[in-house]
Amino acid sequence: MKSLDNITKQNHKTLTVSKMQKRIIKKILLVLLPLLIITANSVNAQKAPEFSNKILPDDKTYFYFVADRLEYYSIEGLNPLVADVQGYIGKDYNKFWFKAEGEFLTAEKEGEMEVQGLYSRPLTAYFDLQAGLRYDLAYSNTGNNSRAFAVVGLQGLAPYLFEVDGSIQVSDEGDLSGSFEGEIDLLVTQRLVIQPRFATSVAVQEVEEFGVGSGLNNIQLGLRLRYEIKREFAPYLGISWNRKLSETADLAKLEGADVSVFGVVAGVRLWY
Amino acid sequence: MKKEESKTTKKISRRTFFRYSASIGAVAGMSTILPAYAFAGFKDRDVLEPSGAENVLNLSISEIPIKIDGKKSKAIGINGTVPGPLIRLKEGEDVLLRVTNELDEDTSIHWHGIILPFQMDGVPGVSFDGIKPGETFEYRFPVTQNGTYWYHSHSKLQEQLGHYGPMIIEPKDKDPVEYDREYPILLSDWTFESPYDVMNNMKKMDGYYNFQKRTFGEFFKDVSEDGFVSAFKNYTSFGRMRMSATDLADVTGATYTYLMNGRGPESNWNALFKKGEKVRLRFINGSAGSTFDVRIPGLKMTVVQADGQNIEPVSIEEFRIGIAETYDVIVEPKEEKAFTIFAESLDRSGFARGTLAPKEGMAAAIPVLRPRPVRSMKDMGMNMSEMNMDGMKMDGMDKKEPAMEGMDHGNMNHEMAGMSEMNSEPVKHGPDRHGLGAAAIADNQYNRLHEPGIGLGNDGRKVLVYNDLKSLEPNIDERMPEREVELHLTGNMERYMWSFDGKEFNEVKGPIEFTQNERLRLILVNDTMMEHPIHLHGMWMELENENGIYNPRKHTLLVQPAQRISALVTPRDKGRWAFHCHILYHMEMGMFRVVQVSDKNGGIYE
Numbered sequence: 102m103k104s105l106d107n108i109t110k111q112n113h114k115t116l117t118v119s120k121m122q123k124r125i126i127k128k129i130l131l132v133l134l135p136l137l138i139i140t141a142n143s144v145n146a147q148k149a150p151e152f153s154n155k156i157l158p159d160d161k162t163y164f165y166f167v168a169d170r171l172e173y174y175s176i177e178g179l180n181p182l183v184a185d186v187q188g189y190i191g192k193d194y195n196k197f198w199f200k201a202e203g204e205f206l207t208a209e210k211e212g213e214m215e216v217q218g219l220y221s222r223p224l225t226a227y228f229d230l231q232a233g234l235r236y237d238l239a240y241s242n243t244g245n246n247s248r249a250f251a252v253v254g255l256q257g258l259a260p261y262l263f264e265v266d267g268s269i270q271v272s273d274e275g276d277l278s279g280s281f282e283g284e285i286d287l288l289v290t291q292r293l294v295i296q297p298r299f300a301t302s303v304a305v306q307e308v309e310e311f312g313v314g315s316g317l318n319n320i321q322l323g324l325r326l327r328y329e330i331k332r333e334f335a336p337y338l339g340i341s342w343n344r345k346l347s348e349t350a351d352l353a354k355l356e357g358a359d360v361s362v363f364g365v366v367a368g369v370r371l372w373y
Numbered sequence: 374m375k376k377e378e379s380k381t382t383k384k385i386s387r388r389t390f391f392r393y394s395a396s397i398g399a400v401a402g403m404s405t406i407l408p409a410y411a412f413a414g415f416k417d418r419d420v421l422e423p424s425g426a427e428n429v430l431n432l433s434i435s436e437i438p439i440k441i442d443g444k445k446s447k448a449i450g451i452n453g454t455v456p457g458p459l460i461r462l463k464e465g466e467d468v469l470l471r472v473t474n475e476l477d478e479d480t481s482i483h484w485h486g487i488i489l490p491f492q493m494d495g496v497p498g499v500s501f502d503g504i505k506p507g508e509t510f511e512y513r514f515p516v517t518q519n520g521t522y523w524y525h526s527h528s529k530l531q532e533q534l535g536h537y538g539p540m541i542i543e544p545k546d547k548d549p550v551e552y553d554r555e556y557p558i559l560l561s562d563w564t565f566e567s568p569y570d571v572m573n574n575m576k577k578m579d580g581y582y583n584f585q586k587r588t589f590g591e592f593f594k595d596v597s598e599d600g601f602v603s604a605f606k607n608y609t610s611f612g613r614m615r616m617s618a619t620d621l622a623d624v625t626g627a628t629y630t631y632l633m634n635g636r637g638p639e640s641n642w643n644a645l646f647k648k649g650e651k652v653r654l655r656f657i658n659g660s661a662g663s664t665f666d667v668r669i670p671g672l673k674m675t676v677v678q679a680d681g682q683n684i685e686p687v688s689i690e691e692f693r694i695g696i697a698e699t700y701d702v703i704v705e706p707k708e709e710k711a712f713t714i715f716a717e718s719l720d721r722s723g724f725a726r727g728t729l730a731p732k733e734g735m736a737a738a739i740p741v742l743r744p745r746p747v748r749s750m751k752d753m754g755m756n757m758s759e760m761n762m763d764g765m766k767m768d769g770m771d772k773k774e775p776a777m778e779g780m781d782h783g784n785m786n787h788e789m790a791g792m793s794e795m796n797s798e799p800v801k802h803g804p805d806r807h808g809l810g811a812a813a814i815a816d817n818q819y820n821r822l823h824e825p826g827i828g829l830g831n832d833g834r835k836v837l838v839y840n841d842l843k844s845l846e847p848n849i850d851e852r853m854p855e856r857e858v859e860l861h862l863t864g865n866m867e868r869y870m871w872s873f874d875g876k877e878f879n880e881v882k883g884p885i886e887f888t889q890n891e892r893l894r895l896i897l898v899n900d901t902m903m904e905h906p907i908h909l910h911g912m913w914m915e916l917e918n919e920n921g922i923y924n925p926r927k928h929t930l931l932v933q934p935a936q937r938i939s940a941l942v943t944p945r946d947k948g949r950w951a952f953h954c955h956i957l958y959h960m961e962m963g964m965f966r967v968v969q970v971s972d973k974n975g976g977i978y979e
Contacts, residue, residue: 144513145979147492149500149949152884152967156498158529158572159963160879165577193870193877226812226865227615258867261612288588332574332581372577 164190165372169284170325172368174341177359179206183366189221196221198231198256213239217252228257235270239311246310249273259283278304278313282321289326294335298323307348312356314348327370335370419458428468430460432482434504434526434536435475441563441630442637448535449476449526455635456559456659457524457538464519464545470512472504479503482512483527483910483951484540485697486681486928489514491948491970491977494910496527499951499967503528519544520681521655521699523559532957533568533661535635537561541655542681549845550677552653552703556644560656560694560716560725562629562663563637572958575623576869582625585722585745587618610750614813618747619720620866620902621827623958624662626723631663633716633725641736642727648709652729653677655701658694661957664719664904664931665694666829669712669729670740674702676837682913682926683845692837693719693826695906695931697955700837704729711735719828719904721745746828752902752934754815756799800937807875807900811863814900818937822918826904826933839938840918842925848915850943851922854894858885862932862954862964864901870962871954877963884969885952887944896939899932905959906931909968911950914940929955944970947977 166188174181187200198221203214219233235250254268267281282300289295300321307315325339343362345353350360423430437450451457462468474480481503483495493514497503504510519542526536539557564571574581587608595604611618636642646652654674658665668674668691676687678701686703694700694716706712711730718724721742728736751757799817806814825836864871871877887893895914897907906929913926917939924941932938947970954964971977 144490144492147501148978149492150498150502152949152969153498154879154881157878157963157965158961159877159965163573163576193868223809223868226809227867258615260615261609262615288586290588290590291584291586332578 160192162190162192164188167370167372169370170366170368171371172337172339172366174204174364174366176362176364179208180364181206181212183368191221194223196229198229198233209242211241213237219252219254221256224255225257227259228255230254231256231268237311248308248311250278262286272308274308276304276306276308276313278302278306278318292329294327294329296323296325296327296337296339298325304349307352309352312349312352312358314350314352316347316349318347318349319343319345323366325366325368325370333372337366337368337370339366340364341366419452419454420461421452421458422461423466423468423470428466429471430468431471431473432457433473433475434480434482437535439535439635441565441632442639444565446563446565449480449531450535451538455535455537456561457536459557460524460538460540462516462540462542464516464542467513467515471509472512473509474504474506477506479505479528480531480536481510481526481528482524484512484514484522484524485908486522486699487514487540488517488911488913488946490979491911491946491950494948494950496910496951499949516542518542518681519548520678520683521557521657521701522681523657523659523697523699525659527951530568530572530661530957530961532659533562533564533571535561535563537659539655539657539659549683550653550701550703551651553650554646555653555655557634557655557657558642558644558714558727559632559634559659560663560665560667561632561635561659562624562661562718563632564624564628564630566628568661568957571624571628572961575958579867579869580617580620582623582627583617583619583621583720584625584627585619585621585720587747611748614753615867616748616753616813616902617866619745620748621720621745622662622664622718622722623903623956625720626718629663629718629723631665631716631718631723631725633714633727636727638724638726638739642714643733643735644714644727644729645733646706646729646731648707648731650705652704652706653701654704654714654729655699656694657699658696660696662696664696664906665716665725666719667692667694667700667714667716668740668834669704669714670737671710671712672704672706672729674704676841677701677703679842679925680927680929684925685843685845685923687837687841688835689837689841690834691825691829693829693931695904695929695955697906697908697929698927698931706731711737713737713739715740717742719826721828743828743832748827748902748934751819752827753813754802754817754900754935756817802898802900805874807861807863807872809868810865810870810872810875810877811861811900812865812867813902814861814863815898815935815937817935818898819935820938821933821936822938824933826931839916842916842918842927843920844923844925847922848924848926848941850892850941852892852943854892854941856891857894857896858887859896859898860885860966862897862899862901862905862907864903864959864964866901866903871956871959871964872962873964873966878965879963881966884949884967887942887968887970889944889947889970889972891944893942893944894939895942896937897930897932898937899934902934904931904933905964906955907953908955909942909950909952911946911948911968911970912942912944914942916940944968946970947972947979949977 168186170185181204185202189196189198198219200217205212215237217235219231221229221231224230232253235252239246250270252270256266259265265283269279280302284298287295302318321343323341325337327335327337329335345360439448448455481495494500522540630637633642709731714727716725822839830836863875908929915924950968952966952968953960
């Protein structure tokens with residue numbers, strides 16, 4: 102406004118052509134200004150948010166827990182309870198993965214378990230590379246035995262739809278060992294599923310206090326028939342055979358333990 | 374009326390159902406002042422037309438109690454109904470659509486298929502900030518098109534909860550389609566579970582809702598039909614690639630009830646006709662996760678419009694409608710009897726159904742669901758003529774010998790591929806296998822525009838195919854494309870990750886850049902084994918199906934497995950536009966991009 106006042110105060114005669122033009126432009130601007138304000142409010146000038154790739158839940162954190170085997174193992178002598186659970190908390194590309202497996206006697210204070218905490222990252226479309234720590238504990242009336250490991254492994258879905266999990270580990274004593282398990286779901290009906298399961302372990306060094314010999318330790322073969330009442334809840338019946346091998350079998354014999362155990366299992370598979 | 378209806382629906386069963394519809398008919402018969410489309414299923418909801426000097430129309434979004442086939446639940450309704458009211462606009466008018474959020478979370482409305490300023494497009498985080506609880510957002514735009522469209526939430530999983538409705542825009546000139554009566558038929562899917570639980574379930578278990586997997590029984594049946602070697606090879610080839618031959622839909626009839634205009638199959642939505650009338654049925658697929666195959670046993674259908682765009686009439690007996698697509702058909706019932714409008718889900722796990730009849734309360738026989746189909750080797754992108762074993766390596770782990778003969782995508786060396794590859798040799802996949810976000814790639818990519826899709830076309834019915842679509846009016850832009858943009862639809866069913874080019878949306882750094890008024894070819898390659906309805910906001914995709922300037926304009930393209938499809942695009946409106954798979958859960962998992970249309974100076978504002 103001030104500049105416009107200045108212009109009108111000026112002597113018209115002294116106005117050059119260029120000044121005339123400037124004046125006209127300013128007059129036009131004065132008329133346009135309210136219009137510009139209006140259009141600034143109009144649809145086409147409304148500012149949209151800046152580009153962001155954080156508008157979807159496509160990088161969400163999930164929590165998953167599965168008890169693949171929670172079962173009562175009916176064998177000769179004392180019948181143990183067996184638990185095999187795992188799960189994760191994390192996103193597509195970064196997960197904390199936990200695993201725990203154990204056998205517990207209910208009648209006596211005796212059992213063994215292993216617990217793992219792993220960092221898990223997808224390596225391929227179907228496999229995760231996992232690395233972390235494992236802690237083994239065997240307890241009984243005569244005392245406890247424990248050892249810790251550094252673990253690295255691969256877990257995922259192999260061709261022909263086998264769920265597999267293999268790892269190698271080094272104990273705090275420097276003993277090297279490996280383990281592998283695989284299972285597959287075969288559908289009898291949409292809810293009745295047969296699951297063959299195979300597991301084995303191998304050790305380089307003998308670790309007597311854990312009954313581990315050098316070489317192939319054992320194989321486990323199982324066959325479980327589950328019924329998915331819900332996807333998340335499936336009771337099952339099955340059979341399980343556990344055979345100790347080579348030096349591990351020898352160690353078992355020395356202790357007077359069974360080398361081969363066969364029995365019926367009854368349990369439930371559940372997840373959340 | 375509403376109260377009376379809810380009382381009757383409470384205990385509805387198949388036995389009482391006929392009596393129930395008849396009582397409705399008695400009331401509906403009196404309301405002759407209502408427009409034709411408001412009869413029957415639409416009598417209890419509003420048909421909204423803008424009014425006043427500013428052409429204002431008010432919508433409010435709120436949580437409402439609903440009943441689906443008599444079972445109570447909670448939904449998100451628009452003006453108190455699911456689907457929302459039928460919105461009728463007129464081409465050429467400027468409208469002001471005021472949307473009030475009465476929820477306790479953010480919401481939005483996206484006007485699907487409508488060309489408008491991008492700030493009015495209704496995608497939170499892309500075109501505007503969304504509508505906060507208690508707030509009203511004013512959508513202002515000129516209506517420059519006509520036809521059948523719809524509108525829906527673009528916030529979280531609200532669409533699965535009922536937040537959608539039909540929209541019809543009347544042409545400013547004479548409608549080339551002649552009809553005596555019309556009904557919008559909005560197909561959708563409903564789950565009594567929380568959709569957020571549905572999403573979690575699928576993330577945690579591959580095939581959670583698939584109760585049609587192949588079993589021992591089916592294997593032995595296939596052995597007896599095809600011989601052991603053939604059946605064994607088939608089963609093991611899927612197993613080897615860790616794929617499921619029954620991967621047809623992520624969410625199925627195991628949890629879904631399929632709806633026709635908001636009614637379950639037992640609540641039989643009714644549409645009326647008089648003998649000899651031309652009835653225009655405006656089908657809209659407003660599902661979150663379901664593709665439908667639609668037919669009306671006893672009636673031929675003439676398709677006259679696709680995605681709101683008039684096409685040359687095609688007489689067919691059945692059509693597949695992908696999520697977000699629309700098809701208008703004309704039927705001319707010559708007999709005074711009831712006809713079932715039957716919409717089977719693609720995986721045959723359920724159906725939506727209604728009745729077209731001369732009077733209320735009638736019903737016709739309901740067809741039996743056809744057996745669910747299985748995926749083929751072609752769906753996995755195998756070379757059908759060679760069936761070579763290299764083509765079967767589908768996973769990053771086995772990438773010893775990637776198909777190096779494939780083309781570099783993104784470059785120009787397959788210029789005009791969209792036109793020349795028709796019905797010819799499959800296009801090979803390039804060396805980029807898209808990482809672990811893509812469990813598989815289509816080593817061989819097929820045109821497939823003449824194929825009706827899985828499970829269709831083999832029972833003697835004439836089924837609509839994409840090659841049948843020919844625009845009634847020519848497209849304005851006759852230029853050849855200056856460049857190509859190729860995007861691959863990728864996914865990993867086991868991990869439930871969905872993406873473009875193997876990258877979820879959170880993994881990309883910026884938008885896909887388009888220049889205003891350029892002419893480009895958009896190539897979509899489906900590297901997955903499922904159909905994906907791909908929707909581009911804000912501009913038309915002129916599907917290249919050999920019709921030249923009469924190529925049909927689509928807002929959503931249903932891309933078949935291992936299909937390579939292309940469309941010409943002229944981005945006319947600047948701004949940032951969403952581009953995504955319209956399977957709601959795929960979008961949420963990252964099968965989403967932003968397309969930014971800028972002028973020569975990089976600006977996106979007028």
